[in-house]
Amino acid sequence: MYVTRDISDTMTAVTAEQKPAVTAVQLTKRYGSRLVLNKLSLTVEWGEFLTVFGLNGSGKTTLIRILATLVKPTSGDLDVATFSAKGNPSNIRREVGVVTHQPLLYRDLTTRENLRFHGKMFAMNNIDLRIERVGDMLGIKSNMQIKVGTLSHGMQKRVAIARAIMHDPSILLLDEPETGLDRDGISMLKKIVAGERGIRTVIMTTHNLDYGLELATRATILSEGSIAYDKQMSAICKDEFREVYSRFTGATN
Amino acid sequence: MIVFWSTVGAILAKDLVLEFRNKETITSILSFSLLSLIVLNFALRPTPSLISVVAPGILWVAFTFSGILGLNRAFAVEEDQDAIQGLLLTPASREAIYLGKMLGCLLFMLVAEIILLPIFAVLFDMAPFKPMLMVVMFMATLGFASVGTLFSALAMNTKSREIMLPMLFIPIVVPIIIAAVVGTDLAFKGGGWQEISKWIQLMLVFDLIAVVFCAFGFDYVAED
Amino acid sequence: MDRYDVLRRLLLLTSGIMVVTVLYLIFIWVPTEKNLGVSQRIFYIHVPVAWVGFLAFLFVLIGSVGYLWRRSRGWDQLAYSAAEIGVIFTTLMLMTGVLWAKPVWGVWWTWDPRLTTTLILWLIYVAYLMLRSYGPGGDKGARYAAVMGIAGFIDVPIVYLSIYWWRTVHPQALVGPAARGELDSQMYTVLMVSTITFTILFIYLLMERFSLRKSEDNIEEIKAYASSLSVK
Secondary structure, three states, X not given: OOOOOOHHHHHHHHHOOOOOOEEEEEEEEEEOOEEEEEEEXXXXXXXXXXXXXXXXXXXXXXXXXXXXXXXXXOEEEEEEOOEEXXXXXXXXXXXXXXXXXXXXXXOOOEHHHXXXXXXXXXXXXXXXXXXXXXXXXXXXHHHOOOEHHHOOHHHHHHHHHHHHHOOOOOEEEEEOOOOOOOHHHHHHHHHHHHHHEOOEEEEEEOOOHHHHHHHOOEEEEEEOOEEEEEEEHHHXXXXXXXXXHHHHHHHOO | OHHHHHHHHHHHHHHHHHHHHHOHHHHXXXXXXXXXXXXXXXXXXXXXHXXXXXXXXXXXXXXXXXXXXXXXXXXXXXXXXXXXXXXXXXXXXXXXXXXXXXXXXXXXXXXXXXHHHHHHHHHHOOOOOOHHHHHHHHXXXXXXXXXXXXXXXXXXXXXXXXXXXXXXXXXXXXXXXXXXXXXXXXXXXXXXXXXXXXXXXXXXXXXXXXXXXXXXXXXXXXXX | OOHHHHHHHHHHXXXXXXXXXXXXXXXXXXXXXXXXXXXXXXXXXXXXXXXXXXXXXXXXXXXXXXXXXXXXXXXHHHHHHHHHHHHHHHHXXXXXXXXXXXXXXOXXXXXXXXXXXXXXHHHHHHHHHHHHHHOOOHHHHHHHHHHHHXXXXXXXXXXXXXXXXHHHHXXXXXXXXXXXXXXXHHHHHHHHHHHHHHHHHHHHHXXXXXXXXXXXXXXXXXXXXXXXXXXX
């Protein structure tokens, strides 16, 4: 019988160590003469839903990629899911699910084949059972036998999310998940991501103020590679944030 | 350990299914080989007496250059939709990913070579189906696949990747090319295993070093 | 002026003096070889230059291994600089080989093991430099190049062996300009002096290129941080 793990389990396990979900200290990423992340420090506690706003080029995608261990920072320390990024990155990868602009799927494989493959790569038990569950959750069951390349963009996104949560990670990273979705797609996305709240720690980058603020427990703005604004949603109101946000996006335009 | 091999198996299976669906890799290797044979025939104009001298060379020129084509495709499939990132996000060890891709390449190249042999036999009126040749082909192709998979991953992130792969690949596999041609020559002439043993050993040593080196080298290439 | 600069200037001076000396030795002092004639004198450049070409690749290996192990840029800068200089010396080896072969043997090129292996080494150098130019920059490019550098170094002896065996299967009459008969003591001396000269020259060039590259990289880093300061 497969039981969904929720945050309280992880929290009990972790309380003894008192380590947050993500601890980033002075993260810097430099590509040649281009500085993308500039001494960025960030701590994310278990159960938080952190939305990261920022203009293109502010470093949002790079931040997500570093948290996912796809990219190594030029300098700085990083702990994700209590594991140090300097140790064996496999430990982190097991605990992290990532949704990026690209669906990261093989076009010529069916939905089921894609999900099965990822299940094998994560050395999961009960792969088929798990596929049934995420299939139900994300409404992709009817597309299981269809090649992913022929699916609509919105449907592909659902499969991508299924892929990301299939191995039940404790942290979910979303990089502008609304890219390429129409209005219906975005409301579908909102529903799905809202469902992840409380189950996983979520860090999401987005341009969409609407659902970005609605889902968040904490909102930050990234500007030129470091955090320019960081408030708990309980401490501010949405209008306040919109004002601050337009200042950042307006002023630098 | 089990996890390692099941990962290798999963990647190999995935590549086999993908290849079976669109058959691009094997057909491109096969087509290019055939074209090479035809061009070489016009280039060398082999008379019946000359054919036994140049046949091994013709075969391996065809295999080498079409092999490069096939290797270019090895990671092209991962590039589409950035699927390689999906692979790298998994906790699978980089060595397992390398081995899975490499075995896929090896298989595709071998299948194309086996299919080409009868065509070669007909076009040049030769009888190549000797066990010694099979051994030579396997060991040489293993050398190609092991080095080629690593460099293909490398070239994927490079400008002018069509030329980068051959530039990196060919100088490194020169020993294999030499051994393959000499071995093939001995096989065609009906030479003994004694004669060919040192060349087989050379290829064996090369293959062993190559697989080990490339498996660990892949770790460094796949990092970012 | 720190110790590094002092050493560099010393090497520049030394190699300058030695190059002049060795040119005198090669073209005036050493007696003409009786079989091969005046053209044989190129041998005193050909051999040392070949040696340096291979020595440089050893430095490429050291830099490559060092970088993958320690990840500090200095190792990478060493490997890259050594490759740039190594390709020049290897090119000189091939050119002197060609220049010597024609008057002596009547052909421009023989596929003998030494010459051919050097050609392959030259190709590996070129591939390495192409990888650095066309590949990604920064840490990723350095890693790619390091893997190539190590692969090349391991491969070259195997290449030599395979060509050597191949030549015994297909012997060709000409044995190539690297072959030499007995050397009398004067010739031996000149050869040694020349080898030492070119080695010192190589070390000097390596140090210069290394410093230059270090400065280039530092400028990149400063530019990156400067742009972040000019904001707001």
